Amino acid sequence: MDIMDEVFQSAKQAFGFASQKTGEAIEIGKLQLKVTQAQAEIRKLYEQIGSMIYLSRKNGSDPSTMVDSLVHQIDRLSAEIDAVQARIQQLRQLIKCTRCGAQNAKDALYCSRCGAPLKAAPAEPEPETVSEPAAEAPDATENQPQ
Numbered sequence: 001m002d003i004m005d006e007v008f009q010s011a012k013q014a015f016g017f018a019s020q021k022t023g024e025a026i027e028i029g030k031l032q033l034k035v036t037q038a039q040a041e042i043r044k045l046y047e048q049i050g051s052m053i054y055l056s057r058k059n060g061s062d063p064s065t066m067v068d069s070l071v072h073q074i075d076r077l078s079a080e081i082d083a084v085q086a087r088i089q090q091l092r093q094l095i096k097c098t099r100c101g102a103q104n105a106k107d108a109l110y111c112s113r114c115g116a117p118l119k120a121a122p123a124e125p126e127p128e129t130v131s132e133p134a135a136e137a138p139d140a141t142e143n144q145p146q
């Protein structure tokens, strides 16, 4: 009985921890879907440009206006893809503070808002604090008249 309770408790804890991570994973998944859809859209536009040029060759018409508009749409979609990919990068780079929920850089050791340690067990020993040289040498005391 006790063992089952323990298993249940640890499963609950594991789930609680996982669900936080899942939230971000879902958002990244959604963004990646957006990128895939935009890329498919761009492929369709390329196709349209191709058929537009083909038809104009056949009919002797001028496709410039239509092609320009399609090119513009492709540019817009490309910019959108860039923005979404930047956002995905951002999400991957950030880790959430388990105490206050603030987003911190991936390599941060402590939360920038509340100062809580962001990694349960830091693999590296505490970084040596660079000892700053004394800001101002006490010159005044050395130049005492004898």
Ligand SMILES: [Zn+2]
Pocket (backbone or CB within 6 Å): 097, 098, 099, 100, 101, 102, 111, 112, 113, 114, 115, 116
């Ligand atoms: Zn925090």
